[in-house]
Amino acid sequence: MRRRLVLGAVLALGVLSMAARAAQLAPVKPSAAAIDVEKLAGNLFVLRAPGSGGATAVFVMGNGVMLVDTKVSGWGPSMLETIKTLTDKPVTTIVNTHTHFDHVNGNPEYPGTVEIVTHANTKTYMEQWNPVYGINVGDNPSPFKASGGRGLPTRTFTDRLTLGGGAESVDLYYYGRAHTGGDTYVVFRNARVLHAGDTFPNKNAPIMDRNNGGSGVAYADTLAKAAATPNVDRVITGHSTTVSVAELKEYSDFIREWVAYVQAGKKAGRTVDEVVSAWKIPDRFKGYTPVQPGMGNWRPNAQVIWDETQ
Numbered sequence: 001m002r003r004r005l006v007l008g009a010v011l012a013l014g015v016l017s018m019a020a021r022a023a024q025l026a027p028v029k030p031s032a033a034a035i036d037v038e039k040l041a042g043n044l045f046v047l048r049a050p051g052s053g054g055a056t057a058v059f060v061m062g063n064g065v066m067l068v069d070t071k072v073s074g075w076g077p078s079m080l081e082t083i084k085t086l087t088d089k090p091v092t093t094i095v096n097t098h099t100h101f102d103h104v105n106g107n108p109e110y111p112g113t114v115e116i117v118t119h120a121n122t123k124t125y126m127e128q129w130n131p132v133y134g135i136n137v138g139d140n141p142s143p144f145k146a147s148g149g150r151g152l153p154t155r156t157f158t159d160r161l162t163l164g165g166g167a168e169s170v171d172l173y174y175y176g177r178a179h180t181g182g183d184t185y186v187v188f189r190n191a192r193v194l195h196a197g198d199t200f201p202n203k204n205a206p207i208m209d210r211n212n213g214g215s216g217v218a219y220a221d222t223l224a225k226a227a228a229t230p231n232v233d234r235v236i237t238g239h240s241t242t243v244s245v246a247e248l249k250e251y252s253d254f255i256r257e258w259v260a261y262v263q264a265g266k267k268a269g270r271t272v273d274e275v276v277s278a279w280k281i282p283d284r285f286k287g288y289t290p291v292q293p294g295m296g297n298w299r300p301n302a303q304v305i306w307d308e309t310q
């Protein structure tokens with residue numbers, strides 16, 4: 001189980017080298033046997049599998065099951081099979097943290113009666129289906145075109161929305177632009193757990209997807225607000241392990257430093273490539289992945305920050 005988790009983390013989208021990314025995007029046959037289940041509370045689980053896309057939170061309520069993110073296409077049946085081992089309740093609600101294919105493509109594979117909740121901007125991006133900035137994901141058609149619109153959001157919010165009630169309260173927050181322009185932070189209030197989606201890839205370079213409203217300059221402020229969310233101890237990352245809220249706070253400091261570094265490089269008259277290749281992660285940030293050969297996500301990040309800086 002542990003080995004699978006580590007492998008899943010290593011293969012996480014956009015986290016490592018081009019080679020690792022290519023491996024992650026290679027087709028993986030969906031199966032329930034490949035799905036790792038992490039139990040965070042009596043009624044809260046995280047389901048991960050190599051090559052399946054983002055981490056899915058499974059929240060079991062009195063009347064049904066809420067999912068946060070639905071992975072790449074094809075995993076719905078295996079997910080439902082795994083969820084059946086956790087509860088008899090049907091899936092009634094899906095929340096998507098953001099628009100990317102590896103978090104929303106599974107939506108049409110769940111019953112048409114499911115309520116699908118996203119930030120209003122994310123609904124727009126899901127309808128537009130813009131390419132992800134800075135990474136090449138190959139042929140990536142909209143799953144909603146093929147489904148005739150099934151799986152698109154049926155309910156949206158702009159700043160904050162609470163779903164459920166009492167011990168089953170789930171708070172959705174929008175704190176501004178970061179990974180995209182519609183990133184939702186999902187708080188399972190009773191379990192004190194926050195799903196941060198891809199705004200927090202763990203100790204690594206983020207993706208600043210300006211094609212879908214993402215921003216470099218706004219990123220750190222958005223993360224700092226997320227880290228200050230009430231009722232949170234633990235954080236589910238988009239593709240990596242579950243970590244502490246202190247690590248999310250540290251990540252906001254890390255991004256702030258990276259953005260300031262790029263901006264200083266631009267003001268000093270250097271080039272984007274010079275700035276990226278000279279980036280040394282400060283010693284106080286332990287365990288962060290340095291710039292890779294080919295520069296991974298650092299290069300497109302730097303370009304986004306560069307172009308947002310006067």
Ligand SMILES: [Zn+2]
Nearest residue numbers: 098100179198
């Ligand atoms: Zn993403």
